[in-house]
Amino acid sequence: MLKIITFCSKTRKPKSIYTFSQLRTFLSPAYYCNEVWEHRLNSPVLQKVNPEDLYNDVDQRYQKLKQISAVDVDIFTNSVNNNQFNGEILDLVHKLRLSADAYNALDSTSHAVIRTLMNYGNKSDLVDAIDDRLNYGLFLDSYTANLLLDTFWKERDYLQGARVASQIMLQEDFGVPLTDSLCLLHCYKYLEKPSEWPKYETVAEPEDEVKVRVKYLRNPYDDDHFDLRDSNKIIGKTLVFLTKGKDDVLSKSFNVLGLALFGKNEEAAKVASSYEKPLCKEVISLLPEDNKLDIKTESLEVEKLLISEVEKNINTSSETDIAKQCEVFSQWEQKRIEALNEQQKRYETQRRLETVKDLKEAIKEKETKLWFFENEEQIELDIMAKRVFYPKKWFGKKKKPRKIDEGYVPPEIRSRQES
Template identity: 50%
Template structure:
């Protein structure tokens, strides 16, 4: 009997360990799923027909090359199944090309991130975040925390490091939970690097095509948005995360980040750590590539061995315990504020449409009155009308001549004279 009890106890312990290994740092309450689903109770979202809305926005864009930001926001919040993901991304791109992209609501990025995450469209989400110019989707601390926690649970450390790099590009490591989770993901990625997706290269033409251009731009790398090397990206991310802190953990990872991003500056950081008598963790130094480690003089650097996994996980758990309840309360208030902003934006859009309609009606009325006046007083103003017609013809002819002159000038500028060779003597 005692033997059976010990075996069952051992089985329970194994189960507990496996559960702990797959646990998330953020509680179920942190995701605010119940409050997020309440958006469907909003009459605006509840009654929207996504097919009709998409068709209306598509036709509006084809006519005016412009669509409304608040309408796209309503579409993003009204999605209930994954069949509308392609339409959502298409509308985001069209909005980005529209003048009304300036009025994009604060809730837009949140809705896109949560929708793609809920339907497990992770690849599309990360590509959308990378393509800021065409989609304009940016992370805030809350959506970053949700993604980092999700990727931690699925052990997708590469995706977690890519999310952390998005915060680096935005220079937004102000939230302790985001910083701690990002540091953990970058560490795990460097422990076991996997393939980092690269932007697609332009297709090479089958035949050589020569294009005449006025000048060639010198290649330029801003060392920020132009970064493509994963080691440099993660290195700069580590530098941005750890820069504000002065403890041994952050100093160690800052040195690692400098070594990966700007190895020429690494020795200066080492010298400063030696002068300040800062202890650096050996486990972090072991992650520095061998060819770069050999370039550093670490003889007098104070080092110490620690369990980095445990230290980083405890760091995350501590900040989560301190800030999770505050974040939950703030996010619930934010959802209510976004609903209010959406209603105000729709009301303002309705006012603008009414104003534009009134102005169009006034213009049409003025045009009708002008035509009636011309008919009624035609014979009295016949000479004046003929002079106006004659002046209009001359203006058209002048514009035509001017356009022909510009076209001729352009042709002359584009003309490439043939190569002239000295004529050989016939006798030769």
């Protein structure tokens, strides 16, 4: 599994020997289909695109109209071939998610985002975006999941690999042997030396009590699936899904471990006691300290068995996956052209409708001027009908007018000199 490379000088005896250990990757370079993926840039649609200009145009249109086109986002994400637009890619995908055209998002958009950020960006940010399905809408398929799992295995980043496996669990997309075996391997390596699972940001409560009137209060609810936040429960449920319906010793051991981590202690004890063969000692030793089962165990080379299962699945499905993905690439290119043509037709129809509307208003205004004297009375009636009459305001109770005394004689006014 480990490959040691030693460099030493032939002319003189080296003072020290430098050794480099590199973990072997599972998938061959051909599985990544890099040549076919790069061939997309030869498309006439993408050759005419300047990513920077396209981003500015789409962003300005969104700021003005709060609208964004799924085809434009797909063209932008597929036209990027470097690390200069990683932030812009996530920004446009997020804005597309907020727009009304989100339901028209193309499958090639998600693949392009995952592939570009995997090759040129921060992989941790990529997994965070995949985990934030509501704001980004990035979903893994078996092929992209295999690429990520193989990349994280090569980099010994078992935490991110386990997070990818948890995404497959949340999508309930198990059943592909190669993906399942890679997920199981990453989960096991993560549980051997668990690291800190990313925490979700919580809104800080204000110091002063603030009362807000609401129509109704929601009762607290946890669906034990999308609401999972504890890393043990996430990994536990992933292991349960991965080993469901399997009866070999290793799968049964991981199933018991998954149930225990998920909090199903009684069910875990029941499965362990009903299994006739001894379970795997290395897997059972990963049980939480408060849930140690008194069952028979035997020692197995777990990592070696898991790696052999991955290699077997690669030999079985590698060529089929490559051929299928190459065909998908060509289908995506054709769908992009069709979607772009449909968008141009919609824009052309919208422009024609606006032109017809402007012509109708101009004709109506001209007709009003030409036939003004013949329709003067009707025009005045129309103007009066459009007037809005507001009710009179009440300024309080009116005072009674003063009564005038007819016999009142005003006093005689004299100056001081006369007096």
